[in-house]
Amino acid sequence: MTGPKGHGLEISTAVGLVERYAAAFASGVPDRPADDGLFGPGSVTWRLAADLSAPVAGLRSVLIQALHPLAMAGVDQHSDWRVDPVGRLAATSAYLATITYGDRAAASRAGGRVRAIHDHVRGTDPVTGRPYAAGDPALLLWVHAALVDSVLAAARLFGTPPVDEDADAYLGEMAVSAELLGVPRELIPDRVAALEEYIEGVRPELRRTPAAAESMGYMLDPAGMGEEIAELWQDLRDAALATLPGWARDLYGYPEPPALTPGRRTEIRQTLGVFDAVFMAEPGVLEARQQLALRMRAAKG
Amino acid sequence: MRIRGGKLVAVAAAGGVSVAALTVLGRRSLRVQRAMAALRLAARGGARYASNAPRLFASAGEHREQLRNDLALQTAEDVAATLGTMKGVLMKLGQMASYVDDGLSPAARRTLSRLQDSVPPMSAELAAQVVTEELGRPPEQAFATWDPQPIAAASIGQVHRAITHAGRAVAVKVQYPGIAETIEADLGNVGLLRRMLKITAPSQDVEALLAELRERVTEELDYRREARHQQMFARYYEGHPTIAVPQIVEELSTRRVVTSELADGARFAELAGWSQAERDLAAETIYRFVFRSLYEAHAFNGDPHPGNYLFHGGGRVTFLDFGLVKRFTAEEMQPLAAMVKHLCVDSDPEGFRRAMVQAGFLVPDAPVPTPLVVEHMAVFYDTVRERGPRTMTGEYASAVTRKFFDFRSPLAPYARIPRSYVILQRINLGLFALLGELSATADWRGIAEEIWPFFQGPPCTPMGAAEAAWRAGRTERMHAGSLGQ
Numbered sequence: 001m002t003g004p005k006g007h008g009l010e011i012s013t014a015v016g017l018v019e020r021y022a023a024a025f026a027s028g029v030p031d032r033p034a035d036d037g038l039f040g041p042g043s044v045t046w047r048l049a050a051d052l053s054a055p056v057a058g059l060r061s062v063l064i065q066a067l068h069p070l071a072m073a074g075v076d077q078h079s080d081w082r083v084d085p086v087g088r089l090a091a092t093s094a095y096l097a098t099i100t101y102g103d104r105a106a107a108s109r110a111g112g113r114v115r116a117i118h119d120h121v122r123g124t125d126p127v128t129g130r131p132y133a134a135g136d137p138a139l140l141l142w143v144h145a146a147l148v149d150s151v152l153a154a155a156r157l158f159g160t161p162p163v164d165e166d167a168d169a170y171l172g173e174m175a176v177s178a179e180l181l182g183v184p185r186e187l188i189p190d191r192v193a194a195l196e197e198y199i200e201g202v203r204p205e206l207r208r209t210p211a212a213a214e215s216m217g218y219m220l221d222p223a224g225m226g227e228e229i230a231e232l233w234q235d236l237r238d239a240a241l242a243t244l245p246g247w248a249r250d251l252y253g254y255p256e257p258p259a260l261t262p263g264r265r266t267e268i269r270q271t272l273g274v275f276d277a278v279f280m281a282e283p284g285v286l287e288a289r290q291q292l293a294l295r296m297r298a299a300k301g
Numbered sequence: 302m303r304i305r306g307g308k309l310v311a312v313a314a315a316g317g318v319s320v321a322a323l324t325v326l327g328r329r330s331l332r333v334q335r336a337m338a339a340l341r342l343a344a345r346g347g348a349r350y351a352s353n354a355p356r357l358f359a360s361a362g363e364h365r366e367q368l369r370n371d372l373a374l375q376t377a378e379d380v381a382a383t384l385g386t387m388k389g390v391l392m393k394l395g396q397m398a399s400y401v402d403d404g405l406s407p408a409a410r411r412t413l414s415r416l417q418d419s420v421p422p423m424s425a426e427l428a429a430q431v432v433t434e435e436l437g438r439p440p441e442q443a444f445a446t447w448d449p450q451p452i453a454a455a456s457i458g459q460v461h462r463a464i465t466h467a468g469r470a471v472a473v474k475v476q477y478p479g480i481a482e483t484i485e486a487d488l489g490n491v492g493l494l495r496r497m498l499k500i501t502a503p504s505q506d507v508e509a510l511l512a513e514l515r516e517r518v519t520e521e522l523d524y525r526r527e528a529r530h531q532q533m534f535a536r537y538y539e540g541h542p543t544i545a546v547p548q549i550v551e552e553l554s555t556r557r558v559v560t561s562e563l564a565d566g567a568r569f570a571e572l573a574g575w576s577q578a579e580r581d582l583a584a585e586t587i588y589r590f591v592f593r594s595l596y597e598a599h600a601f602n603g604d605p606h607p608g609n610y611l612f613h614g615g616g617r618v619t620f621l622d623f624g625l626v627k628r629f630t631a632e633e634m635q636p637l638a639a640m641v642k643h644l645c646v647d648s649d650p651e652g653f654r655r656a657m658v659q660a661g662f663l664v665p666d667a668p669v670p671t672p673l674v675v676e677h678m679a680v681f682y683d684t685v686r687e688r689g690p691r692t693m694t695g696e697y698a699s700a701v702t703r704k705f706f707d708f709r710s711p712l713a714p715y716a717r718i719p720r721s722y723v724i725l726q727r728i729n730l731g732l733f734a735l736l737g738e739l740s741a742t743a744d745w746r747g748i749a750e751e752i753w754p755f756f757q758g759p760p761c762t763p764m765g766a767a768e769a770a771w772r773a774g775r776t777e778r779m780h781a782g783s784l785g786q
Binding site for chain 1: 371372385386387388391486487490492493496
């Protein structure tokens with residue numbers, strides 16, 4: 001990872017990380033939405049997207065997604081993540097913000113753009129020798145399942161845990177986002193039990209390919225990232241690993257993390273709070289959150 | 302943007318963490334740099350949270366008030382969500398850093414000092430709920446008149462106007478419900494802070510630093526302590542020609558509610574439009590207040606925050622907010638006075654050095670020649686070395702701050718700041734910056750001579766003469782040499 005300019009590699013890179021994430025978020029929150037979009041301010045999706053645990057969910061999500069060899073091969077062979085890993089993540093982040101908070105037209109446009117990109121992402125996985133296509137509903141579904149499962153897992157451990165009904169409601173809401181990219185509705189698990197069953201069913205296909213090992217090694221300990229962020233990233237990494245299911249840890253060969261004591265959990269939450277404060281100070285973030293807060297409050301009552 | 306180490310140290314200092322621990326870092330190891338970076342990030346979190354938050358309302362323009370109401374904190378859960386998981390702690394650090402940071406422009410510092418504006422106010426219902434819990438009656442009954450619309454934000458609460466049943470106009474400061482528990486929880490789990498401090502100040506007793514940080518902030522969470530201090534200052538300065546401290550209404554003050562006489566006046570920012578003569582007088586009063594309180598009352602209000610003054614013209618100033626008061630024993634004061642006396646009155650460098658060692662500012666037998674010690678320390682005494690008018694400037698305040706954070710000084714490895722004196726650094730870091738912002742001119746030495754207990758100089762200004770008359774007329778209670786009971 002290289003810094004965009006000026007101040008020495010480490011600092012400028014860290015600044016880039018925070019800024020680009022923040023810009024991605026702010027860009028997805030509309031000033032004057034034509035409608036409430038795919039979910040709306042009263043949705044569980046909006047609440048979980050704003051949960052303190054969201055960064056943990058993001059990191060866990062890519063860790064799980066990368067274990068599917070074909071999904072990983074698509075990213076590895078068709079994106080420039082090595083050149084610009086932050087940009088690659090920020091693009092995903094911008095997409096998610098848009099489909100979450102944008103109005104229906106904006107979500108639809110964003111979905112169309114991603115589908116168009118996916119059309120060109122085809123190839124053969126060098127590890128399994130199997131052909132892949134990013135538009136393959138099976139792959140899209142895996143990526144979707146990893147995300148929603150991670151959002152729930154992270155919130156349960158480090159955020160405000162959703163009650164069971166809300167967790168089910170969340171999966172029902174988010175099914176729309178998988179549909180948006182071309183997954184047939186009937187394939188999408190819309191309850192926690194169905195999601196677990198689905199993930200269990202995919203597990204035999206999962207493995208740690210060299211590309212997964214490389215990219216996730218980077219994600220857990222991003223080289224060249226500003227040391228100030230790196231200090232806190234350790235906690236983010238520990239948090240993501242703590243939420244990982246045992247089978248995923250085993251596939252990666254990560255040791256079982258020490259039991260999460262209440263004190264350590266609080267410390268990680270504090271780190272997430274510091275992250276959040278830094279993030280919030282970036283241009284546009286506070287204004288965006290303010291708008292969302294007003295809409296959520298209005299929706300409540 | 303690279304943030305200078307000074308900022309980091311200032312923030313830590315402001316948080317009550319011993320500045321000493323950070324000033325004595327001579328050479329910084331890689332490990333230390335790493336830790337500095339971590340702490341800097343926390344500081345940045347606080348500072349940027351602070352500096353950007355006002356936009357939340359500023360950007361709303363004319364709808365500002367409506368927006369504040371729409372976003373008002375309605376429940377204790379809202380408070381926890383807004384200020385929990387370190388944000389309250391960061392805000393406190395950012396708030397304190399806002400007036401000790403030489404790396405910030407006055408404008409940026411003012412922006413930071415407006416941090417309190419950034420948090421939405423409590424809804425009228427939530428504020429009333431706190432008052433009810435604290436005073437046992439809803440505010441409409443506890444007071445003859447209660448204004449449900451807050452008039453100002455306080456550091457962890459907000460201020461309402463009211464009229465007591467006795468007919469006194471009062472300001473009622475109401476604390477956010479749950480904020481004390483939230484901040485205490487964050488300070489009760491100090492894993493993150495400990496990690497930062499351990500590498501930042503490896504030579505120091507990290508547990509002691511953490512204990513101090515917790516102590517300082519916890520003190521501020523209990524309004525009763527503040528009320529006690531304010532009442533002491535109010536009694537002490539009763540009848541003073543230019544210094545006013547609002548009286549506390551004790552029967553309407555509790556842990557989360559403090560009621561005091563309502564004071565009104567011009568805000569610090571408005572002084573910019575006043576004549577320089579008026580600004581000089583205001584500065585003289587502030588200067589007298591700080592050093593009279595310290596040398597005579599052995600008490601120091603460690604919060605020289607621009608928002609804590611109301612100005613009335615003619616040098617009359619009302620002092621607000623006594624959330625961070627430190628009282629000194631005679632034994633603690635003695636070496637401080639001795640240092641000033643040896644350096645500025647007796648011109649006795651060796652005596653100055655002995656007093657420094659006695660106070661604990663300098664380790665005994667430090668291999669540093671005395672002239673160098675004096676050279677390093679002189680800047681702190683610059684304004685009281687000689688008689689005659691001198692103008693406080695922002696440059697002087699910055700020079701003091703730079704000297705204070707000079708890690709490369711040959712003296713640095715042997716300098717310490719004993720825990721009980723840490724708060725006094727706010728004179729160097731806060732007061733001088735404030736007076737510098739006023740570009741205030743006065744014969745500071747002359748004023749100091751009036752106040753120094755070992756000098757007892759004659760009045761050197763009209764205000765000094767008025768003060769002398771006030772002192773002569775004070776009752777027995779006022780002469781005690783420390784604040785009243």
